[in-house]
Amino acid sequence: MPGGGNHGFEASSQPAPTPWWEVAYGVILLTSTVGLSLIAAASNLTALRAVTNVGWYCWLLLCSLSAVGIFLAFLVERRGLHVPLYCSLVLWIGAFCGIFTFDDAWKVITEPAPEQRDIPESAHLDLRNQLIRDTSFAERNLRGSNFSGATLTRVDLSGANLSESDLREATFNNVDFSGTDLCGVDLRGADMRGGRGLRAVQDWSYVFYDNRTRLPGPVSYLLMTRPGPIPDNGHDLLYMCKANLVRRLRS
Amino acid sequence: MIDRDDSRVKTVLGAMDEHRRWLFPFLTAFIVAMLIGVLLLDVTGSPPKPLLPREFRLIEGRLSNLPVEFSDIRSCSCWHGPRDEAQRKYKFRIVNHSDRVVDIGGGVKSAIRLIVAYPKDRRPTITMPAAGPIFAEVQLGSPADELTPITERIINVKPSLIRESNELFGAPEDYRIWALPPSPNKVAEFFSPTGTALGPGPASIEAGNPTYPTVVDQTEVLPGEEYAGHKLGHGTWSFYIPIPHRFASRFRDFSHFEFEPILPRQDYERHVIFIGVAAMEVSDNGEVHLLGFAPAPSENALVSPRTL
Numbered sequence: 001m002p003g004g005g006n007h008g009f010e011a012s013s014q015p016a017p018t019p020w021w022e023v024a025y026g027v028i029l030l031t032s033t034v035g036l037s038l039i040a041a042a043s044n045l046t047a048l049r050a051v052t053n054v055g056w057y058c059w060l061l062l063c064s065l066s067a068v069g070i071f072l073a074f075l076v077e078r079r080g081l082h083v084p085l086y087c088s089l090v091l092w093i094g095a096f097c098g099i100f101t102f103d104d105a106w107k108v109i110t111e112p113a114p115e116q117r118d119i120p121e122s123a124h125l126d127l128r129n130q131l132i133r134d135t136s137f138a139e140r141n142l143r144g145s146n147f148s149g150a151t152l153t154r155v156d157l158s159g160a161n162l163s164e165s166d167l168r169e170a171t172f173n174n175v176d177f178s179g180t181d182l183c184g185v186d187l188r189g190a191d192m193r194g195g196r197g198l199r200a201v202q203d204w205s206y207v208f209y210d211n212r213t214r215l216p217g218p219v220s221y222l223l224m225t226r227p228g229p230i231p232d233n234g235h236d237l238l239y240m241c242k243a244n245l246v247r248r249l250r251s
Numbered sequence: 252m253i254d255r256d257d258s259r260v261k262t263v264l265g266a267m268d269e270h271r272r273w274l275f276p277f278l279t280a281f282i283v284a285m286l287i288g289v290l291l292l293d294v295t296g297s298p299p300k301p302l303l304p305r306e307f308r309l310i311e312g313r314l315s316n317l318p319v320e321f322s323d324i325r326s327c328s329c330w331h332g333p334r335d336e337a338q339r340k341y342k343f344r345i346v347n348h349s350d351r352v353v354d355i356g357g358g359v360k361s362a363i364r365l366i367v368a369y370p371k372d373r374r375p376t377i378t379m380p381a382a383g384p385i386f387a388e389v390q391l392g393s394p395a396d397e398l399t400p401i402t403e404r405i406i407n408v409k410p411s412l413i414r415e416s417n418e419l420f421g422a423p424e425d426y427r428i429w430a431l432p433p434s435p436n437k438v439a440e441f442f443s444p445t446g447t448a449l450g451p452g453p454a455s456i457e458a459g460n461p462t463y464p465t466v467v468d469q470t471e472v473l474p475g476e477e478y479a480g481h482k483l484g485h486g487t488w489s490f491y492i493p494i495p496h497r498f499a500s501r502f503r504d505f506s507h508f509e510f511e512p513i514l515p516r517q518d519y520e521r522h523v524i525f526i527g528v529a530a531m532e533v534s535d536n537g538e539v540h541l542l543g544f545a546p547a548p549s550e551n552a553l554v555s556p557r558t559l
């Protein structure tokens with residue numbers, strides 16, 4: 001065989017038998033690196049696909065090929081063949097370059113899933129122009145209800161969710177608002193002078209009001225200074241009480 | 252089975268031995284060439300993302316259920332600023348449900364924009380600090396836990412005009428919608444509230460007032476990732492909003508105070524309407540997509556910029 005000599009394959013008088021695990025190791029190494037590359041390229045792991053690019057795959061391929069090369073070199077040396085030092089060095093450098101794929105992959109692997117915010121179910125009451133007396137809606141979810149033109153007397157709204165409700169022209173007499181969620185409520189023309197616990201309202205954000213809206217004198221400053229209420233200035237109000245759900249109140 | 256494998260390996264090794272005079276140099280050259288190729292690709296292979304064009308029309312006709320989610324949005328009641336501009340600070344949580352990496356840092360490369368409406372006859376130009384050079388690092392109080400780099404270099408930035416979107420954003424007909432970029436990340440400047448020139452370098456720190464920097468600790472959000480800065484002064488985007496000179500002059504004396512005047516909406520909306528915060532992206536074919544949107548919270552609020 002050409003290329004024999006001291007380092008040649010035939011030079012070994014008793015070539016070591018090839019253990020089955022060496023072959024298995026090589027096959028597993030080759031198929032797993034190629035397989036992982038293909039999976040990464042074709043998978044629906046959107047995060048991985050987003051952070052990876054041609055450069056990332058090239059680093060992975062370089063590392064994979066070098067790893068296979070190192071395995072072959074190891075196999076060759078066990079058979080008594082000599083692998084030049086420069087070749088081994090380059091193969092190890094190539095394999096080491098796999099470290100450049102770690103950063104992006106680590107980011108994706110350790111990424112915590114974003115917090116899910118479910119939209120609670122609610123009862124959309126339609127109580128337009130009704131007279132409502134001696135009733136308790138405490139802690140009830142009345143999101144998106146319609147109380148426009150209604151008159152509420154001795155009603156307990158404490159802790160209730162009235163977000164995105166229509167309270168236009170409604171009148172409140174002895175109504176408890178402590179802990180009430182008023183996000184995105186349309187208060188234009190509402191008379192809340194009979195409201196109690198208005199300082200303790202849970203959420204005033206995007207409350208739409210106008211110059212006809214009335215609050216009890218001592219707390220009327222809430223409409224101007226509290227973060228939340230927005231006066232009608234002749235154009236639509238965009239509001240958002242749940243993430244990614246933008247709605248509008250027509251002016 | 253083992254014998255058959257053994258003989259195959261021997262055949263492979265025999266072939267390697269036969270061709271080893273060129274095999275090892277070839278393998279080495281191949282790996283080296285690949286290494287150089289990948290290095291070159293890394294250096295030259297990531298083209299910068301295109302910036303928002305000066306004028307565009309949004310492809311999307313909706314503001315809900317967009318791939319980038321904003322929530323917990325707050326802003327300060329702040330009107331003072333340099334060169335007839337109001338500085339407005341926003342703080343929010345952002346979640347990326349898209350399949351792309353979104354740049355949420357500061358400056359014009361950021362996907363984040365403040366959407367405002369100006370009267371039709373106004374074409375705003377922003378002046379804001381450049382990302383460098385930095386001549387000092389100063390403790391500003393917000394953020395309180397790190398020094399803020401200070402620059403003297405000011406750049407002009409043209410905001411983008413969003414055509415045919417008044418109905419979408421609920422703005423009056425006689426206004427036009429503009430997208431303003433945030434100031435560069437973690438850079439501030441010192442300015443004179445009266446508009447007089449400050450001395451160079453450290454002298455300006457002695458005589459001037461600092462601006463509020465954008466402070467984003469994580470400038471990219473990966474798909475499925477969220478970002479919110481819970482510490483004081485972190486996770487805040489600062490926008491420079493050009494306002495008319497006479498209107499701006501009302502706030503010159505307020506830069507030292509914790510709170511600024513609460514203006515009636517009908518008063519300031521003659522000059523500027525705050526619509527909301529958005530994330531936008533330019534696709535490969537040049538179309539601009541709205542990735543996310545949140546309406547502006549109330550501007551009538553006693554919220555000090557130093558507490559965000």
